[in-house]
Amino acid sequence: MLLRFEDPHDHRLIWEVPGGGIEAGETPLEAAGRELFEESGLPPESIVNRPVVLWRSFRFNGRDFHQPEHFFLAHVRASDLDFSRMPPDEARILRDHRWWTKSELDAYEGPVVPEQPAELAARLGAPAPWTAARRIPRQLLTERLLLRQWLPEDVAPLAEIYQQPEYLAHMPALDLEGTRIQLDRFAQRWQQDGLCQWAAVDLDSGKLIGRIGLIRHHDWPVSADPVEVGWTLNRDYWGRGLATEGGRASMECWRDLLDDEELISITRPANLRSRAVMERLGLTYRGMTNWRGNDSVWYATDR
């Protein structure tokens, strides 16, 4: 059930799930329950306390917001809807409400909060047909990282990493244009394989600090089309366990959402830092091979 609000500042119309700010002393669950009841009359007890936290950047009422938000699933009866408790400032900008099917939401191209409602419903454990949306999330939050889709403004900070001497010690150079082409390829891989590395953003600074995630290699000489977990970080962010943290979240996606029996990771033999991340994540050494013209070691873990 989505509510349609009109932004008082720019008059944009947007569909969104019931919800709002957390008041002093409230837990996210309590705030969600209060907001649900105020905005729709649906009972707080209907909420399942297993939230998914998403990072959201948006503009409302002339202000920019950048913040983590908790989303919950609620099992409700449609007939319990009651808008009589809606606070007056919200009632003034409420334009509509409506129950949506999954196919209606999939086909709708206008603005919706959350931005990927079907994917979120599946992550929250909503029953069929929502479960059919089982796929690698386009966005993930870890304790210190936002792993998200690539944006045009990521080209420059990523290309900057590819110029750092510490990066170049083990990896091939890539200039600005090469980085742009790489990000186009990442977008294609997301489309075709349903997965690729995410842009890794440091939550403290909001800066793009690298790339982390899964890639399916269609040219791997040892086995057919394996999924690899990989990482590259800006030199200034080494030594904090961030590659391990993002790698662990990637591994959970492999385990929970893919059918591949094996997860591999590949690097050059002398790249001891990358090998150390693999070992911290529980992958074990499997051998050496020549891949794309380079001697490469590979590690793996099985289900």
Ligand SMILES: CC(C)(COP(=O)(O)OP(=O)(O)OC[C@H]1O[C@@H](n2cnc3c(N)ncnc32)[C@H](O)[C@@H]1OP(=O)(O)O)[C@@H](O)C(=O)NCCC(=O)NCCS
């Ligand atoms: C590979 C790469 C991402 C590894 O970065 P990293 O910072 O060494 O790895 P992590 O983020 O897991 O951090 C581990 C280090 O942080 C420390 N650390 C601090 N807090 C930590 C935590 N909470 N958890 C784990 N480690 C932590 C560890 O002790 C370790 O320290 P050390 O460097 O003294 O051994 C980085 O070297 C890189 O970007 N290299 C260039 C690109 C590249 O080679 N990519 C791989 C291609 S195959």
